[in-house]
Amino acid sequence: MTDQDEERRDQDPTRLCHTCRMPVSALATRCRFCGAKLERPRKSDEVLTVKDLGGERGSTYTPSANVVRALEAFAEEEKAQSSNQTQTGGTRSRIRRIKRTQEESRQKLEEALDELDPSKIDIYAKDILSRKPKESEKKPAGTLDDLGRKLFSAVIFIVAVVFLYFIVTFGWNWLRVGGAVQPAAFQTFPNRAEAMLAEGQPLPDVHREAVRACQVDNSPENSRILSRVRRRLMEQIEAQAYSKPFNMQNITDANRDSSAAATVDFDQSLADLAERMRREAATYKFILTSLNKEAETALFTLNNPYVSEKEQTVSPGELLLDRFLVTSISSRGVALEDTHPKAGRRHLLAKPLTTVLPD
Secondary structure, three states, X not given: XXXXXXXXXXXXXXXXOOOOOOXXXXXXXXXXXXXXXXXXXXXXXXXXXXXXXOOOOOXXXXXXXXXXXXXXXXXXXXHHHHHHHHHHHHHHHHHHHHHHHHHHHHHHHHHHHHHOOHHHHXXXXXXXXXXXXXXXXXXXXXXXXXXXXXXXXXXXXXXXXXXXXXXXXXXXXXXXXOOOOOOHHHOOOOOOHHHHHHHOOOHHHHHHHHHHHHHHOOOHHHHHHHHHHHXXXXXXXXXXXXXOOOOHHHHHHHHXXXXXXXXXXXXXXXXXXXXXXXXXXXXXXXXXXXXXXXXXEEEEEEOOOOOOOOEEEEOOOOEEOXXXXXXXXXXXXXXXXXXXXXXXOOEEEEOEOOOOEEO
């Protein structure tokens, strides 16, 4: 191989062999180093420009003055011709409207003269007498049909409302007692309230069972059992609220149980008890905010929604909220005594910025 061949080979485009990674000619089909077979190279898409195709750069064409004047004259001539056509068309349309109006007036005049002709009056009278009534004149029959349809729709609506009422009533009773309600004569509903009471189950559960039995079968026996369970539940709630020593959790539980009992049993005594327990729980919502040991005074913030005062300052021997007697004021806090008749003179201790505690 001559030096010219070597120089020509170096100038040819090359690519790498995929096996030995040595440079070979881009047009070679076999590697001259390792002998591996090579695929033909892919021909890249050629992008030809306007210049490559022999074109020239675009330029802006500027017409001469003569061409511009000719175009303007042509445009003015077209505008004038269009205006003349419009005026001519408007005149022709007005003439047509005038002729049409005159023709209609002439026809109406001829019709009026024909009606006044004596030879045709008898014919008109016979025609009027023999004419059948129009559909619009048959109003009574149509009115009766409409009335019948309205009455039928009203009856259907009333029947649907009554049927829906019975369905809703039956469904509510079914959901309230937890199943289908059968007539009392064919139903035997066991009242488990006494058995639950003998087993020592919680009184709120026993009370709900007694209420359910009365809702299904309001017999004298079930009413007697419900009255006895209700009385025992009320006694338990009051004993829990006024327990000694003082316990705020007991008052909260009593308030919860009384409200739950009043929602299932609509007896007035339970409603009154629930109201008393709400007021009892609100009575203890006071906080000691400041304490003056030298003056032996204490300032309480009242969070009771049933009283109008928001603050109260007390000294030893005075009553807080007309109920709690202040027995002493010391570094420990304010010692109180509950004077409620059912509270048993239980002792409480109010510390700064905390809820009341048993003493």
